[in-house]
Amino acid sequence: MNTTQIAINVRNVLAELPSYVQLVAAAKTRSAEEVIAAIDAGVKIVGYNYVQEAAQIKAHVDRHVSWHMIGHLQRNKAKKAVELFDMIETIDSVELAEHVNRHCETAGKIMPVLIEINSARETNKSGVMPENTIKLVEQVARLPQLRIKGLMTMGAFAADPDDIRSYFKLTKQLFDDIGCRNIPDVCMEYLSMGMSDSYRIAIEEGANMVRIGTALFGARYR
Ligand SMILES: *Cc1c(COP(=O)(O)O)cnc(C)c1O
Numbered sequence: 001m002n003t004t005q006i007a008i009n010v011r012n013v014l015a016e017l018p019s020y021v022q023l024v025a026a027a028k029t030r031s032a033e034e035v036i037a038a039i040d041a042g043v044k045i046v047g048y049n050y051v052q053e054a055a056q057i058k059a060h061v062d063r064h065v066s067w068h069m070i071g072h073l074q075r076n077k078a079k080k081a082v083e084l085f086d087m088i089e090t091i092d093s094v095e096l097a098e099h100v101n102r103h104c105e106t107a108g109k110i111m112p113v114l115i116e117i118n119s120a121r122e123t124n125k126s127g128v129m130p131e132n133t134i135k136l137v138e139q140v141a142r143l144p145q146l147r148i149k150g151l152m153t154m155g156a157f158a159a160d161p162d163d164i165r166s167y168f169k170l171t172k173q174l175f176d177d178i179g180c181r182n183i184p185d186v187c188m189e190y191l192s193m194g195m196s197d198s199y200r201i202a203i204e205e206g207a208n209m210v211r212i213g214t215a216l217f218g219a220r221y222r
């Protein structure tokens with residue numbers, strides 16, 4: 001998409017979002033030029049699904065923004081992810097958290113993380129099952145280099161918006177429940193949910209971070 005249109009889309013979405021909602025520009029498959037256009041129009045957080053792609057684009061983007069990992073993180077990419085990202089939104093197992101923690105130790109870095117919830121309970125999808133969330137939060141909270149800052153969910157494709165809403169409601173309930181438990185070193189600050197076709201519903205259900213790609217950059221062709 002041309003950079004003028006991207007700038008218009010970014011400004012429109014930012015104008016529409018309540019001021020407490022943070023926009024993550026989901027930038028998979030976009031060129032550095034497109035990402036820069038979004039940043040110059042007001043994007044403060046850029047999200048990537050793959051470590052390699054983030055590294056390539058980041059090398060060409062000399063702007064001061066935050067970089068979030070929003071895709072499933074493979075354990076063997078944890079080291080590179082620690083170098084590249086300011087937040088990892090997709091922690092869903094204690095093993096992955098331990099890998100990230102170890103590389104943070106070596107790098108002398110504290111990593112803010114979100115716990116990814118498999119709110120649609122789809123087998124073979126990433127995210128922790130809702131009923132296992134509290135236990136995972138307690139385990140990750142003990143890792144010295146990680147700081148749990150909230151929850152993230154994808155939900156699932158649903159033709160009926162009410163189905164999407166139920167995934168967001170469930171995740172918000174977990175968010176509130178964990179927040180009430182006063183677990184040491186856990187701060188339920190960010191609830192990351194909602195994409196181009198669902199962010200309005202997500203905000204109604206309590207999201208304060210939305211991850212938007214298509215509505216900023218146009219349709220994806222690869
Ligand atoms: C691609 C993606 C988004 C944004 O999806 P759009 O429908 O393009 O807005 C949000 N979150 C994740 C994890 C993604 O991979």
